[in-house]
Amino acid sequence: MKKQWKGERVDLDALIKRVEEFYRNQGVKTTTEHKQDTYFVYATKVFEKKPLGFLVSVRGSSDDFSVEFSSNRGRGVALISPLISMIGGGIFILDKLKVEGFYDVIESDFWAFVKEAVERSRIS
Numbered sequence: 001m002k003k004q005w006k007g008e009r010v011d012l013d014a015l016i017k018r019v020e021e022f023y024r025n026q027g028v029k030t031t032t033e034h035k036q037d038t039y040f041v042y043a044t045k046v047f048e049k050k051p052l053g054f055l056v057s058v059r060g061s062s063d064d065f066s067v068e069f070s071s072n073r074g075r076g077v078a079l080i081s082p083l084i085s086m087i088g089g090g091i092f093i094l095d096k097l098k099v100e101g102f103y104d105v106i107e108s109d110f111w112a113f114v115k116e117a118v119e120r121s122r123i124s
Contacts, residue, residue: 001107002068003114009123010062016041018117019056026106028054037061047102054106062123067114071103 016032016039023030028045043054053072060066 001070001111002066003111004064004066005118006064008063008065008118010065010118010121011123012039012058012060012062012065012121014121015117016058018121019058019114022110022113022117023054026109028106048098050099052099052102056110069107069110071107 016034019041020030020032023041023043026045028043031042033040033042037060039058041056041058043056045052055068055070057068058065059068
């Protein structure tokens with residue numbers, strides 16, 4: 001998912017520090033990179049014995065920037081779960097649904113956090 005802000009006058013360095021703090025508070029390890037007009041925050045966590053990954057990119061300038069959230073979440077489990085359950089793979093489905101739930105919570109919390117972080121990172 002990607003969102004755009006225009007005319008906000010936001011300190012992008014401060015915004016990135018807040019994104020890193022968000023992930024640290026979730027127990028997620030981060031690495032940050034800055035290339036030209038884009039910041040990348042790579043985040044990783046092991047959940048239910050599975051490595052999870054997230055990428056946040058912040059691109060643009062203080063007056064016109066976008067924030068994009070992506071993850072390495074696998075899609076399609078819900079589509080094949082009835083078939084897998086019929087052949088005895090119910091525990092596999094349960095584990096996958098727990099991981100999917102974790103991704104959903106992180107992404108939902110992330111966007112609520114970013115909205116507030118943009119407000120707090122405005123240049124006066």
